[in-house]
Amino acid sequence: MNFKMITEFDFIKKYLISNKKNSKHSLNYSDDVGLVDDKIYSTDTICENIHFFSKDKPYHIAQKLIRVNVSDIISKGVKPKYCLFNFSVGKNIDQKWIRNFMRGLKSDINFFKLNLIGGDTTKTSGETVLSLTIFGSLINNRFIRRSSAKSGDFIYVSGTIGDSALGLFCRKKKKINIIKKHKEYLLNRYSKPNPRIDLVNYINNNASASTDISDGLYSDLLNICRTSKLGADINFNKIPISNSAKVIISKYPKLKELILNGGDDYELLFTGKKGLDSNKNITKIGKMKKGRNINITDFDDITNLDGYKHKF
Amino acid sequence: MNFKMITEFDFIKKYLISNKKNSKHSLNYSDDVGLVDDKIYSTDTICENIHFFSKDKPYHIAQKLIRVNVSDIISKGVKPKYCLFNFSVGKNIDQKWIRNFMRGLKSDINFFKLNLIGGDTTKTSGETVLSLTIFGSLINNRFIRRSSAKSGDFIYVSGTIGDSALGLFCRKKKKINIIKKHKEYLLNRYSKPNPRIDLVNYINNNASASTDISDGLYSDLLNICRTSKLGADINFNKIPISNSAKVIISKYPKLKELILNGGDDYELLFTGKKGLDSNKNITKIGKMKKGRNINITDFDDITNLDGYKHKF
Numbered sequence: 001m002n003f004k005m006i007t008e009f010d011f012i013k014k015y016l017i018s019n020k021k022n023s024k025h026s027l028n029y030s031d032d033v034g035l036v037d038d039k040i041y042s043t044d045t046i047c048e049n050i051h052f053f054s055k056d057k058p059y060h061i062a063q064k065l066i067r068v069n070v071s072d073i074i075s076k077g078v079k080p081k082y083c084l085f086n087f088s089v090g091k092n093i094d095q096k097w098i099r100n101f102m103r104g105l106k107s108d109i110n111f112f113k114l115n116l117i118g119g120d121t122t123k124t125s126g127e128t129v130l131s132l133t134i135f136g137s138l139i140n141n142r143f144i145r146r147s148s149a150k151s152g153d154f155i156y157v158s159g160t161i162g163d164s165a166l167g168l169f170c171r172k173k174k175k176i177n178i179i180k181k182h183k184e185y186l187l188n189r190y191s192k193p194n195p196r197i198d199l200v201n202y203i204n205n206n207a208s209a210s211t212d213i214s215d216g217l218y219s220d221l222l223n224i225c226r227t228s229k230l231g232a233d234i235n236f237n238k239i240p241i242s243n244s245a246k247v248i249i250s251k252y253p254k255l256k257e258l259i260l261n262g263g264d265d266y267e268l269l270f271t272g273k274k275g276l277d278s279n280k281n282i283t284k285i286g287k288m289k290k291g292r293n294i295n296i297t298d299f300d301d302i303t304n305l306d307g308y309k310h311k312f
Numbered sequence: 313m314n315f316k317m318i319t320e321f322d323f324i325k326k327y328l329i330s331n332k333k334n335s336k337h338s339l340n341y342s343d344d345v346g347l348v349d350d351k352i353y354s355t356d357t358i359c360e361n362i363h364f365f366s367k368d369k370p371y372h373i374a375q376k377l378i379r380v381n382v383s384d385i386i387s388k389g390v391k392p393k394y395c396l397f398n399f400s401v402g403k404n405i406d407q408k409w410i411r412n413f414m415r416g417l418k419s420d421i422n423f424f425k426l427n428l429i430g431g432d433t434t435k436t437s438g439e440t441v442l443s444l445t446i447f448g449s450l451i452n453n454r455f456i457r458r459s460s461a462k463s464g465d466f467i468y469v470s471g472t473i474g475d476s477a478l479g480l481f482c483r484k485k486k487k488i489n490i491i492k493k494h495k496e497y498l499l500n501r502y503s504k505p506n507p508r509i510d511l512v513n514y515i516n517n518n519a520s521a522s523t524d525i526s527d528g529l530y531s532d533l534l535n536i537c538r539t540s541k542l543g544a545d546i547n548f549n550k551i552p553i554s555n556s557a558k559v560i561i562s563k564y565p566k567l568k569e570l571i572l573n574g575g576d577d578y579e580l581l582f583t584g585k586k587g588l589d590s591n592k593n594i595t596k597i598g599k600m601k602k603g604r605n606i607n608i609t610d611f612d613d614i615t616n617l618d619g620y621k622h623k624f
Contacts, residue, residue, distance in 0.1 A: 024427075025394060025427045025429040026427070026428060026429045026430060032430070033430060034394070034396065034429025034430035035429070036394050036427075036429060041394075041396060041429055041430055042396075042430060043396045043397075043398055043430055043431060043432050043445065044432050045398045045400055045432050045434050045441075045443070046434075047400055047434055047435070047436045047437075047441075048436075048437075049436070049437040049438075050434060050435060050436060050437060051434070082337060082346070082348055082353075084346065084353060084354075084355045084445050085355075086355055086357045086398065086443040086445075088357055088359055088441050088443075115336075115337045115338070115348075116338060117337040117338045117346025117347070117348060117353055118338060118344070118345060118346035118353055118354060118355055119355060120355050120356050120357050120443070122357050122358075122359055122362060122363070123359070123362060124359045124360075124361075124362060124438075124439055124441060125359075125360075125361040125362060125438075125439060126361075126436075126437075126438030126439045127436055127437060127438045127439070129357075129359075129400050129436060129441040131357070131398040131400075131432070131443045133355065133396050133398075133445040
C-alpha cells in the first residue's frame, strides 16, 4: 500500500521485534507474510479517502481488496485459498453500494478460487474500512521470501511498471492532455490490479527472493535489499514501461519518478539466476550485489538522483 | 459486538450463502468461526466511537481487541494461538497513544500465549479501526458449534451477566447515584473483559453447543436456537447477576432489560447434559426444547415482555 503513516517496518521494529517468541511464525517480521505449519498468511486493509473513494465503483473497490491481498500470497510463490473479511461500513455508503460491493467480492472470490471462511461487519461513524486476511498452502513445501536474495542474482520484474500511479494521476487531474485510450488504460491499471496468478508456479520454481510491487519499485527493492542484507544495481532504462506510460511521461516529464516511486502495480519483483526473462513478459532490470546501497544508472532526473544513491 | 448496522447473519445470508463452494470451511456461516484442516478461525473489528472512544485508555482498548477475539475461539472449546492485526490509525491518536496501545497489545499477547504472525498498518482520515484475526488448533480433534444443541439439553452461563452493559451505562451517565465500588466494578467489567480461558477444556469436554455472550444473552441464545433449529425456555430469575448489578438495577429499574440485551460480557453460554453447574461458577438458566420460540419466565417487565416471547 501507499501512503502509510508509519511504515510496517518501523512500526514493527519499534514495538514488536523484541518479542522473541514471535520470531518463528512471523519470520521475525522480515516479510509480508506469517508462517504456521504448511500455510502462509497475509492481511491488508484499504481505507476510504486513502486507498479508495466512496465515489469509486464499489464493484471495483471489492476487486481491489481481493487483489491486493491475493498479490501478497502469489508473490511468495503460493496460491491463496482462504480468506476472512472485515467490513466496517462507513456513513457514505448505502445498501445499493453494499450490494454492488458484495457482487464484486463474490465475483473475485470465484475468479481466484478462494473460500471466504468468515468475517465481521460493523458500522463506523465515518469512513469505510475494509480488511482481508488471506492464506494458502505451500507448493512443493516451500515459499519464496524477500530476504533470500544472493549477491550476483539478477533482478526481474513482470509486466510494466508505474501504470497504476500514473492512472491515479489521471484520476486526480481533471484536464489531462493525452488521448483517451492511454488515459483509460492507465485508469484501468489503477482501479483494477491484476495480480500475476499466472506466474505463481514460475516464482515458486525459479525465484531466489520475491515480493509484489505495492509500495513502489524502489521501496520494494529496498525491502529485498534490507532483508537480504545486500545492495543492488538497476538500470532505469531497462524498466519496462507501457506505451501509455511513455505517452503521459513525454507530456509531463516530472511523472518519470513515478516509475520508481509509484505504488499499487501489483506486478512481481524477484531475483534469481540468469535467463529468467526468456518468456512470460518478464524483464531483467539489474543485479544484486554486496554492500548496502541501491545504485540506479540512466536515471537522468538530476533533482531526484540523490535519493536513489544512498546507503541504508 | 453490539451496534451492528446489519447483523452478520442477515448480511451473510443475503449475499454469500448462495455460494455453495463456501459451505464446508465457513460452516455455511452458521457459526462465528471458519474451519480449515485442524484449525478454527475468527475475526472481529472494533471501531472508534462505536466500540471504544479515543479518550479511553489505549492500553485497555488493545486488551479489548485481543479479548473479544480470544473469547470467540475459547467459546468453541479451542485455545487461540495465532493472530494477525490490522491497525487503521485515525486522526485523533498520536505516537504516545500508539505506544501505550502497543504495550497493552503486547501484554495481552503474552498473557494469552498468542503469536502475532502478521499485520498491516494504514492511516485513515477519520476514526481508528482495529481488526484482529485469530486462530487455533482443535483440542481432541473437535470444537463446539453453536448449531449442535439438542432438545432437552440444559442451558448454562458462566460468571455474571449484564455487568458490561451496566458499566457502559455508568460510563455514559455523568452523575450516577450508586457507591463508588459498584460503579468501578461495572466500569472494569466493561473496559476489560475476561474471556473464560479457564473453561476452554471444560467446554470442549462437556458442551453440546456453545457461544460467547457478545451481542447479549438473548441474541446469543437466539443464535444457538436458530442454528440448532430449536426453541428454549429460560428463567429470568436464574440468570446470575453480580451484587453491583443488583445495586444499580434497584436504583434504575429500567436497566433490568440489559441483563437480556446488554452485550460485551464475554461470558460463555452453552448447552449440555444435567449437572454441568456443579462447579466453576456456572449457572443453569433453562432448557432447550422443540419448536421455534424462546420463552422467558419471571421477567416481569411488561413493557419489554412482548419482545421475548416470539417465534423466529
